[in-house]
Amino acid sequence: MRLRRVVRFLLRDPGVSFGSVDMSASGTIACGPVQQLLVALARSRPESAGINARVGISRATLDDPSGMLPLAAFTSMLEAAAHESGNRTLGIELGRDFKLAALGPISDLMRTAQTVGDALESFSGFFASIQTSTRTTLSVSDGIARLSYAIEDPAIRFREQDAGFSLAIEYSMLAGFLGPAWRASGVEFEHAAGDDLPFYQQHFDCPLRFGRRENALLFQARCLDVPLQQADRNLHARLRADLAEVIQRRATRLDLVRGIEAWIAASLCRSVATDIEVVACDFGMSTRSFQRRLADHGVNYLDIRNRVRSHIAKCMLAETGAPVTSIALQLGYSETSAFSRGFKSQVGETPVEFRKRRRGIDPAAAAAA
Template sequence: MNARVGIPHAMLQDPQGMLPLVAFTSMLETAACEFGNSTLGLELGKECRLSSIGPVSRLMQTARTVGDALEKFTRYFGSIQTDTHSTLSVSDGQARLAYVISDHAVRFRVQDAGFTLALEYSMLANFLGSDWQPSCVEFEHAAGDDLPFYRQQFDCPLRFEKRENALIFPARLLTRPLRDADENLHARLEAELAGTMALRTRQLDFIASIEAWVASSLCRSDVTDIEAVAADFGMSERSFQRKLAACDISYLDIRNRVRSRIARCMLAESSLPVTSVALHLGYSETSAFSRGFKLQTGESPGEFRRRERIAAR
């Protein structure tokens, strides 16, 4: 799946790397479609270990209480997932751990909601014990045919088509102390994480977000014209072009660069026929893709694939 959104396998294994959110959500949605599994995100989220979410996991474990841990989780949620607003609030004896994606370019969010809420469910089970139970779970998306599976996984009342995704549970659980609390280590870990996040945020710039949008649209076989991308970024086409001009690049150059990157990934890391690669990239004819690819790389798709496979041995 990573090849189809132009993400080399090595990038996924880089602990210092960070994917634009639209690229991550595209991978989940593409995988769900490919496998015909509408609950794939939820299933993957429930299998995640706390350590899998990176440095913020250790920060949470060294906090004094569950409430302190969740406060740090929401504060540094950006180290796990970009362009997302996460909050922890308390009202009428109930705590609400909620999140909503703020990036309008992310149009497909069902798998991400299942993944993130299931991960948070497992995270709280790690702190409170496997028998903990939320009071309610809320989702932005509408209920589907897979509702029985959702009920089985969360075993509590479910609400759909809400303004944000959220786990709701008794607020008294927030005062539960954590066994690995360490004030000095916690302070050091927080300082390190804050510095890392500042660096990563600078890396995810405007052009990178557009590139991720193009890759996402290609995965869904959606249009990739400039009118569509400008609208999803909340701009008029003229304003969008003006902002690109300030970066000294055109949208056509960005789209061609993404197509080329995805083509190289798919040829090197998958066994899909060249015809399928061309179709995925929006070409109506394989010959047009082959000509364009050779102009960019100096090799035909077949020659490039053979050379990459020999080099990988």
Template sequence: MISPHHFGTITSGAIDGLTSIIRSKGGRPEEVYARIGLPPEPGGAEVLPLASFTATLEAAAADTGSTTFGLDYGRVFDIRRLGGVGEVFHCDLTVGGALQKFCRYLPTAQDNTRVRLEVSDDLARLSYEIEDPTVHERAQDANFTLALQHHVVAWLAGPRFRATLVEFRHQPQDDAPDYRHHFDCPVRFGARENALLFPAHWLDAVIPTADPGRCRRVEDDLSGRLAHHTARIDFVAGIEAWIVEALHRGTPVELVGLAADLGMSPRTLQRKLDAAGVAFADLRNRVRLRLARAMLTETRMPVTQIALHLGYSETSAFTRAFKAMTGRSPAAFRAA
């Protein structure tokens, strides 16, 4: 259970470069972002709701027709875009030291998430798990994270590095050979958590760009950030991100579902909404309107498809609701 005022967040640097890889795969980034309610060139805010980031990766996978989109994104992503927690991989003395700092300071870049490094029987195990129960779309995020971790360790350790095993919680979609080809090792699906396993001796590999002085400065900064870290999106923004993800998954957007994810009764959630001065139905309408405006403005998606994405059973229902909120029909709004 998480605090209802602490929805997971991730630094906006995590989507730096996403536009170019979507385009390189024949996708339409403007449509991907519109579906999630992000601006055409996202990254202006310091952080994003974690649910929005994971949903964006899923939308990109669907748009490009690539069930392993996250693997490709993780392979080319520069981990320094995550800030100091990524910078340690370029200045620490050893791979093991950098990974330990990564596990310790990840909350400065992504919170409500657990990363753990364990060593047993000469085997290192780097596990990863989102702990925010309001985040449901996790497969492409797991692909992205494990591919990124594998790429970074392999880059630091050198060309002789080989992972022993990669584990995923999700199941493959007739693409298991693609995973094995990507990691060049066995891959297990349906595991209890996502994890990268490799011979522990690689933890002692020396990082070629090691700079102890610079590493101390980076860690001092990370320690300060971690000590003062607080939730960086408010309760209402977290709920709106939950609504966006639910719409993307095509699941009912109801107060009872949100309450279950937050581990509280609908009555308790209603009291918290009342205290915040908002109504759930109004938030749902606000999110739907924001997404509708983005999809009508930034994409050529048919109005019927937009209506379905927003959870309306009929186009006419969407048209009536949109006109009631804006004074114009969707077609008139798009033509303006």
């Protein structure tokens, strides 16, 4: 039976992990899926339009079909949208309606696999083509298959919405393979349960566990042997080779400085502390060791933070209608005047002047905005 082969493969190396990367690396995510999600988010919640600018990601960057974004920027968009709407289940709702084709070639790779087990093995093995610094593992024990998911990136401070989004996608993926009557045996989450538990129960319709070491979808292992209708060995082999090449080309990870930039952007988006002591702790270093590492790169933390602030400010001024005072507040300035001075020292013109030049609007209107 096919199931026995899958179990033997996993037992040969119980610690096998597909698509995982060095924990010191900062994660990235493909632009394509992010762009599709932002379109859906803006459609369902118009007030979230332009949220990419709040984490310093321009529309031009999103339009690059082969581009990769900081994973922290993506998770921050989800968290900010959920926080501002007061909807802690937003990630699940977006994942439930997400079109699997938006995942790109990996969706075709799964579709052409021989069985559900092959499809999930491919999903785990080539997940790095979509997202890096993330551990995805398929394992089997006592007749229960377990598809786990965990981000391994110190720059990601907030990840509850990403967990709901990702598990909802995996749930839909399995329902597509096994039919709408399929039900999971259980779902586990890293985060704690909240007042929205009834929605979780309604969507997943199975036992739920919170506060676990990783996110995971559990189901009957016999499902792994179910054959797929569109199986195509030759096409599947070609797709595997193509994705392996994509992953090889993207083997370079964000370096420490870019990871810190992503961490700062995520923190500013949620209006939480960006003190050096906090970032050093999240990156697993003492403050002194952290400063030494930055000195080795020829930079200091305050310069990095100021650069991130000005970059986010430029995105928001150019792509949103947010008032200058609101932008200053999000970026952690106590006064708009301090923001204007800092922006001018970084960019060479005031926020009002920059918005006027980039958007071609009247100076008085720019000042009011």
